[in-house]
Amino acid sequence: MSAVGPLDAALTVPAPAVVEPGAYARLRELVAGGGAVALTGAGMSTASGIPDYRGPDGTRRVQPMQHGEFVGSAAARQRYWARAYVGWTRFASARPNPAHRAVADLERLGLVRHVITQNVDGLHQQAGSHRVLELHGTLDRVVCLDCGEVTTRDQVQEWLADANPGFLVAVDATSPVRPDGDVALPEAQVQAFRPPLCLVCGRDRLKPDVVFFGGSVDKGVVERAYTFVEQARVLLVLGSSLQVMSGYRFVRRAAREGIPVAVVTRGGTRGDAETTVGVDALVGDVLPALVADLRG
Structure with missing residues (x-):
């Protein structure tokens, strides 16, 4: 399909009022x-x-998950997956x-x-x-950092629901979703959460197939x-x-x-x-x- 034609006529729709x-x-x-x-x-x-990580002035409002922290710390992965498990339904419902x-x-x-x-x-x-x-990358896909197995985020959500019965009932459903697709949770709830394991290799290094801050x-x-x-x-x-x-x-x-x-x-x-x-x-x-x- 060809591009729109000449511009010598007046604009058919005025510029939005907020725009010069x-x-x-x-x-x-x-x-x-x-x-x-x-x-x-x-x-x-x-x-x-x-939400965005930054405001209109470019200042970061939310501290995102860091690649090195996620890869190197089981506690960081537990915290991420607990928060992401709660936030996923609301994140995935965005249109x-x-x-x-x-x-x-x-x-x-x-x-x-x-x-x-x-x-x-x-x-x-x-x-x-x-x-x-x-x-x-995309949040709706998950990859194992050890064996490379790829699965869907919906499948991981089902595993987490089975491993953490009643967890969603116990959290504050009004907590806002953050840019990573997660929500803030009290540390006690994070500590009680069972993170996902790879069904192929059994390790706990499942990662959403996205580039975290500090990653390449x-x-x-x-x-x-x-x-x-x-x-x-x-x-x-x-x-x-x-x-x-x-x-x-x-x-x-x-x-x-x-x-x-x-x-x-x-x-x-x-x-x-x-x-x-x-x-x-x-x-x-x-x-x-x-x-x-x-x-x-």
Whole structure:
């Protein structure tokens, strides 16, 4: 499908009221030309009830699980799985919001070629995006760090329910879900929790198939992402402060290759110096209006 046509006419849908019109017009121009690759962050999913690690000022509000701690400490794995067991039902019940659906619409319009997401919630796929590269993996898959056995998160949840009867009844069901998909629990409840064991090797080193902070993204995934960026006409950064190098590196690569970078997110980003046009707004306020405009 071809990209949307010329831009010499007036915008068919006005820019959202919270957006500076000149920035919106430039964003529209870049996206309308097609060939975009979207790089998405946690700000895409906050309207779906999945919180961000950072506020609009870029300050980290939640201390995430660290890769080294999880791998090296049985107590850390017990704490993670106790919290994640409680939080999973609510995390998994999250549904795509208008921003996710707008990105899928842009793909259907032939304007977005690929989505590189830093999120681990699968909401882009649920919204209808087909060309999604999960940079940091997905929470709905679990892998054994010792024997490599892979299973589904739903299966692990069933094992945990069998091993911890009555555990969910004893916890505070109102505790908010955290960005890792877990909830905060009192230490006494964590200590009483029985973490999952691998059914193949019997070890307790089951890990959600995601990249925790301090871990490394698979090199093959990184190379695929670089290829997508280098072939893009524009890199469209959505809902990310770019504070983490795993996402910021693609902005740097685009700038080095002379590829425009358009950013839609609240607040400033680490990539402000490489940004061609920045729209300081919620993705849910901008993207649906942009899709309606480009369709018009």
